[in-house]
Amino acid sequence: MMTKKRAVFLDRDGTINKDVGYPNSFHLIEVYPFSFEAVRKINESGLLAVVITNQSGVGRGLIEEENLHDIHEKMRMVFSEHNARFNGFYYCPHYTLSKNPKYKKDCSCRKPNPGMACQAARDLHIDLQNSYMIGDKEEDVLFGLTIKATPVLVLTGFGQDSLQKLRTKGIEPAHVAKNLLDAVKWILEREKNTNIIKD
Numbered sequence: 028m029m030t031k032k033r034a035v036f037l038d039r040d041g042t043i044n045k046d047v048g049y050p051n052s053f054h055l056i057e058v059y060p061f062s063f064e065a066v067r068k069i070n071e072s073g074l075l076a077v078v079i080t081n082q083s084g085v086g087r088g089l090i091e092e093e094n095l096h097d098i099h100e101k102m103r104m105v106f107s108e109h110n111a112r113f114n115g116f117y118y119c120p121h122y123t124l125s126k127n128p129k130y131k132k133d134c135s136c137r138k139p140n141p142g143m144a145c146q147a148a149r150d151l152h153i154d155l156q157n158s159y160m161i162g163d164k165e166e167d168v169l170f171g172l173t174i175k176a177t178p179v180l181v182l183t184g185f186g187q188d189s190l191q192k193l194r195t196k197g198i199e200p201a202h203v204a205k206n207l208l209d210a211v212k213w214i215l216e217r218e219k220n221t222n223i224i225k226d
Contacts, residue, residue, distance in 0.1 A: 031154035034114070035069050035214060036144065036176065038162030039080035041184020042207055043102075046163070049084035051094050053101040059183065061208035063109035068211050072218065074159075075114040075151060079143045081166070086122025086130035095120070115151055117143040138162075139169035144176075161210045165189045168200045177201045177217075179210045 040046040043066075045057040069076040078099070084090040099116040106112060119138070125131035136142030148155050160171030163184030171178025180186055180193070180200040190203060204210035 029152050031152050032075055034075035034077045034147070034151070034153045034158040035211065036077050036079045036147070036158060036160040036171070037066075037207070038138075038160075038164065038167045039078050041163035041186070042161060042167075042181055043078070046184045049087070049089040050098065051084070051090035053098045056098060056102065058102070058105065059207065061206055063106060063111050065208040065211040066106055066111035066113065067109065068208075068215060070112055072215055074214075074218075075153065076112070077115045077147050077151065077153075078113055078117065079138065079147070079160070079170070080116070080118045081138050082118040082120050083122040083137070085118075085120035086125035086127065088126060092120060115147055117147050119143060138164075139166040139173055141170070141174050144170070144174045159214050161204075161207060161214075163189060165192050168193055168198065171200075172198075177214075179204055179213065181206055181210050183207070 037043055043062045047055055050056055066076050082095055085092050085095060103113055119136040121130050121132050121134040121137055123133050144155055147153055156175040158176040160167060160176045161179045163181050163186040168178040168180055178200045179202045180190060181204050183206050202213050204213055
C-alpha cells in the first residue's frame, strides 16, 4: 500500500502572482518575488506543492485552454530556474453562463467545491485532511475547510477584503499571513512543533 503524501495546495492569482483579472498570456503573469523561495521551502520540507486555481476565463471565452496550459508550463520553467518545482496544476475552466457547452456547467471542481483536490488526491496519493490550503480569497479558505485541510489566508491579492468577508460570516482561517512566504514559514513551524509532540 502506497503511503499517502501531504500537500500544500496553492491558489494562483493573488497568491503566487499578482491578480490581473484574466491573463491570457504568460507575459501578463507577474510572479511575486517571494513565491520562488516559498515553493522551494515547500519542496525542501517534503510536502507537495500543488496549484489549485479557478480559471473561469476559459468558460467566459477570454482565454483558450491551450494558452492556459502554456502559462502553467512557463510558470513551471521559471520556478525550476529558481530551484523550485510544482507537483501539479489543477484548474477549473467552467462558467455557468458560458456560451460554449463544453464549459457551461455547475461543476464540482470550482472552488470552494472539492473536485480539484479530489482529483489531485487520486493522482498524487494525497492525504487531504493533513494537508494545507493557501489562498487570498474567501473560496480558498472555504475550500480548505471543505476538504478538511488547514486553511491559510494571505493578505496579498484580495486577502484584506476576504478577511473581512470571512469574519462577517464568523469564519476564521487557521492563520492569516502577510504573503505566501510567510504562510509557508508558518506551516513549516507548525510541522516542526507537531513532530516534536509526536516524538
